[in-house]
Amino acid sequence: MDSIGIGLLGYGTVGSGVGKLLKKNAEDITLATGKQVTLKRVLEKDPGFTHPDLEPGLVTTRIEDILEDPEIQVVVELIGGTGAALDFQLRALRAGKNVVTANKQLLAQHGAELFAAAEESGVHLRFEASAVGAVPVIKVLRESLVAAEVKTVFGIVNGTTNYMLSEMAETGAGYDDVLAEAQRLGYAEADPTEDVGGKDAAAKMAILSSIAFHSRTGLDDVPYEGITKVSSTDIAHGVRLGLTAKLLGVAKLIDGRMNVRVYPAFLPKSHPLAGVAGAYNAVFLTSDAFDEIMLFGPGAGSVPTASAVIGDVISVVNTVKGSFVQNCLCYKDVPFFPDDDMVSRFYLRLRVNDQPGVLAKVSALFGDHGVSIHSMVQEGGGQEAELVLLLHPVREAQFFAALDQISALPDVHGDPAVIRVEGEERRQHD
Ligand SMILES: NC(=O)c1ccc[n+]([C@@H]2O[C@H](COP(=O)([O-])OP(=O)(O)OC[C@H]3O[C@@H](n4cnc5c(N)ncnc54)[C@H](OP(=O)(O)O)[C@@H]3O)[C@@H](O)[C@H]2O)c1
Structure with a gap:
């Protein structure tokens, strides 16, 4: 049986979930791919890094140990950020390795360069977990709905802010109290700026819009506004008016032009997205072909996100030495529709x-x-x-x-x- 080696960059929250699932589901993965998929190397910063699920001897601090290993055909980048991650992904792609990542900021800011490197080497760059975690939105858009002209993609793509707005509506508590509670429960980072300021959602919308409209959209193309100015007073007025406050990512195709933004918005209480509470995510798609489709589920978390990463690994492994699936599918250049x-x-x-x-x-x-x-x-x-x-x-x-x-x-x-x-x-x- 063919064996495919995985090089995993970063064994943090998502990386350790990937390690766990690769081990736990090894038999299913072999049945699904006809190949033995093994974790061959893990890159971490600290040479003494250990983890209870990790076999000794797998950890390295040298990226070359992964890039120069001919048995490693898939590099899974889960260190995050746009510094070392960009360098490592580009080097992996240029070395002919397939890359799977959950790194939304990197794709939204450097997607063009990364996809070009993937095309040039004829390898995959897969990124399902980068937008909406475990929910398979990208696969649905690029495969199931590729022939249905999607007109709008809008949804709740950030769990931290959805938890906070849901709590503000339910308890009447103010922004600061709810943020402190979200941090205590682990729904918000110690530095919550990217989540509450809308940048996390904007990166995800750049990725979703690129896939839905087949036209490259970067973070700079997505004006964003977070929830920092949403007060419990406005949420309470909304409730009285039958409206629910959400931080929405909104991508619309209007008369052959696209508009992609992130802003807090009220939705009628009866809208399916209004009922998505807590840290959950959901994406609502519309098209003349299918009217409406909603995808709902956890947008983050170690094992949920890792399951999307493994799904990408399986897709890649299934096409190694076989047919080739296009990477980004951004073959159009759709102009932007002005916000004004x-x-x-x-x-x-x-x-x-x-x-x-x-x-x-x-x-x-x-x-x-x-x-x-x-x-x-x-x-x-x-x-x-x-x-x-x-x-x-x-x-x-x-x-x-x-x-x-x-x-x-x-x-x-x-x-x-x-x-x-x-x-x-x-x-x-x-
Ligand atoms: N967490 C989620 O639920 C979630 C959901 C969707 C997408 N994502 C994305 O997944 C990626 C990983 O997130 P995460 O939450 O798993 O991050 P994390 O818990 O911080 O894990 C990152 C790991 O990579 C290591 N690392 C960082 N820089 C490195 C370098 N230059 N060389 C070697 N190792 C390095 C870190 O080591 P140190 O700890 O020593 O720095 C850490 O162990 C990010 O792009 C994130 O946006 C995460």
Whole structure:
């Protein structure tokens, strides 16, 4: 029986999950591939690195021990980051090794270079675990749905922020308290910036958009906004309006152009994504061919993520000495649709002087910019009141031009709270 060696870079959270699954499921992997798939080497920084699941003698600190080993045909990069990981992946691809990775930031920032190196060497670069962890979105998009023109990919692609928003809605707790709790439970890193600031979700959306629309999308093409400005007050207003707050990654194909962004948004309570609570992830796909498909599951975690990595390893092993499956499938160059021209619905909360005439001024400025109000509620009294507005769909440039003027009114205090509302069109055909 042919034997395929694996070189594993990094034996941390996901790497140790891969080590565990390779050992535990060795028989199934052999049955699925007809080959013996063995962990031959593990790269770590510390030469004295040990792990209870790891056989002694496998650890090396020299990447050359992996790159120069002819029996290693698949390199699994799980060290993370965009420094050493980029160097190691490029060298592995150029040395003719197939590469499997979960590294979303590296792919979103250096995808073009990496895929070019893979094409040049005629090897695979597989990355299922890089977006939405254990949920097989990439395989579904690039294989099952390759002939169905996907129009939108939007979803909850970051578990940390979904946990936090779910807790804020359920308990009424504030952002800081919920973040501290998420860190205590291990749902948020000690430095949560990439998650709460939206960069993690943006990298995943760059990857998903590249695959869905067959056109290279990098991190720089994805404007992102996290949840740091989402307050428990807005979440509570949302609940009263039948809306659930989520951090959404949204990729849309509009008239042959694409728009890819990450922002906090309200969804109608009845939308399938609204019910995705806690640290779970879900991706919602639409197309004229299949209407709607939702994929749901754990977006992170040692063994769940490792199972997606192993799935990629099996795909690669199955095509070694056999047919070749294209890597990125980015064979189009779809132009981007400008954010300003996107048509969105907005929720807006303003703190205003509780005086006659303020409402009229706000309505007039919206009217001047062609923004039409769907509903408006005024709360509070005394010195200050709160205006909570839901707007009809509007070109974003018009909304923000009106908002600039409204925010500058002496009657309006502080920064307005602005949250997009997504998924309303679905309510019509429910
Ligand atoms: N954790 C998840 O649930 C999850 C989910 C989806 C995707 N991912 C992605 O998977 C990748 C790995 O994440 P992880 O959570 O497993 O990270 P991790 O727990 O920090 O593990 C990384 C391992 O690689 C080692 N390492 C780092 N730099 C190295 C270098 N230059 N040479 C040799 N070894 C090195 C680290 O050693 P030290 O500890 O000594 O630095 C550590 O053991 C990342 O790209 C991440 O974005 C993770």
